[in-house]
Amino acid sequence: MSREQPVTPHGNGRSAAFWMPLFLAWLLALLATAGALFLGEVMGKTPCVLCWYQRIAMFPLVPVLGVGLFASDARSVRYAMPLAGLGWGIAAYHLLVFWGVVTEGLVPCGKGLSCADADVQVAGVVPIPLLSLAAFTGILVALWMARGRART
Amino acid sequence: MSRKWIVLGTVAAVVLAFVAGVVVFTNRSNQEVKQAAQTHSDALVRPHSPVFGNPAAKVTIVEFFDPSCETCRAFYPIVKQMVNASFGQVRLVVRYAPLHHGSDTAVKILEAARQQGKYWEALERALAAQPQWAAHDRPQPQMIWDLIGDIGLDIAKARADADGPAVAQVLRQDIADMQALKVDRTPGFFVNGTPLREFGEAQLKALVEQELRKAGTP
Numbered sequence: 001m002s003r004e005q006p007v008t009p010h011g012n013g014r015s016a017a018f019w020m021p022l023f024l025a026w027l028l029a030l031l032a033t034a035g036a037l038f039l040g041e042v043m044g045k046t047p048c049v050l051c052w053y054q055r056i057a058m059f060p061l062v063p064v065l066g067v068g069l070f071a072s073d074a075r076s077v078r079y080a081m082p083l084a085g086l087g088w089g090i091a092a093y094h095l096l097v098f099w100g101v102v103t104e105g106l107v108p109c110g111k112g113l114s115c116a117d118a119d120v121q122v123a124g125v126v127p128i129p130l131l132s133l134a135a136f137t138g139i140l141v142a143l144w145m146a147r148g149r150a151r152t
Numbered sequence: 153m154s155r156k157w158i159v160l161g162t163v164a165a166v167v168l169a170f171v172a173g174v175v176v177f178t179n180r181s182n183q184e185v186k187q188a189a190q191t192h193s194d195a196l197v198r199p200h201s202p203v204f205g206n207p208a209a210k211v212t213i214v215e216f217f218d219p220s221c222e223t224c225r226a227f228y229p230i231v232k233q234m235v236n237a238s239f240g241q242v243r244l245v246v247r248y249a250p251l252h253h254g255s256d257t258a259v260k261i262l263e264a265a266r267q268q269g270k271y272w273e274a275l276e277r278a279l280a281a282q283p284q285w286a287a288h289d290r291p292q293p294q295m296i297w298d299l300i301g302d303i304g305l306d307i308a309k310a311r312a313d314a315d316g317p318a319v320a321q322v323l324r325q326d327i328a329d330m331q332a333l334k335v336d337r338t339p340g341f342f343v344n345g346t347p348l349r350e351f352g353e354a355q356l357k358a359l360v361e362q363e364l365r366k367a368g369t370p
Contacts, residue, residue: 030162038170066163069155
């Protein structure tokens with residue numbers, strides 16, 4: 001652990017092999033953000049409490065990684081990782097609630113929508129928390145790849 | 153340099169796709185609501201509903217109404233004024249869309265007052281005090297009983313009526329019609345069967361004007 005090399009300091013990214021996976025992570029965050037806003041603002045599905053926590057982790061990834069892409073700055077991976085990790089955890093928990101593995105009594109959903117509501121599905125098939133978990137997983141994998149490439 | 157353009161181009165593409173999605177989705181849901189209003193035209197006006205204004209008016213505003221809804225409260229004087237200023241050409245039919253917690257209780261109290269001919273008085277009292285009793289996290293619709301204590305009701309009878317089968321039937325029918333007509337927000341307006349899709353006071357007035365013109369009145 002202590003022998004870890006510092007990630008490439010920002011620059012013009014002459015050998016920025018990390019850029020592509022960073023872009024991928026950013027793109028996933030951008031699509032997830034647009035999708036969440038579409039579901040909430042256009043289709044009128046009110047986000048439940050757990051959805052909001054996932055949004056709080058997802059939305060800032062767009063500017064954080066966006067700035068990283070603009071400056072070819074691999075350090076942005078380090079700032080994005082905790083957000084993506086937290087979001088992944090909340091999405092996983094939400095999915096457990098949705099599938100009934102964890103009972104709803106444990107969820108802070110006293111007010112507003114139930115997080116286990118059947119309405120949290122797209123086209124009646126795919127649960128939204130599953131989409132969220134997939135997006136966070138993809139982002140984490142891409143960030144991890146970017147970090148690996150930035151080191152070499 | 154080109155990488156920055158990739159980022160900016162991607163943002164532009166996603167924003168564009170979003171806007172296109174909004175247009176497609178809005179058109180489709182407008183179509184659905186229009187269709188629902190056409191296929192379920194019998195669900196718009198039921199004989200049991202309260203009517204404000206001339207019963208034989210040429211233009212009928214159907215309002216799906218929730219006593220706990222702030223926007224319904226804000227629209228009440230607007231719609232009332234529209235009916236009053238129409239010289240008998242426009243009437244309002246009140247349907248219930250109890251979408252908030254406690255709204256059903258509020259509706260039952262109002263309907264009980266209606267059975268004694270005190271509906272509009274009770275409604276205005278309830279709306280005036282809405283901020284006190286209709287907090288969405290802790291609704292206290294029972295407070296309405298105190299608000300309407302002095303409008304001349306036989307309260308004992310009203311309390312019995314509120315839980316009676318007639319009122320329950322009104323509520324059940326209105327909720328069924330609300331679902332058939334795909335009303336998911338209040339107030340939900342229909343003017344002579346046409347749903348008001350773009351919400352707003354000016355839009356409602358324009359729709360009523362349009363229907364008045366169609367009906368051949370100056």
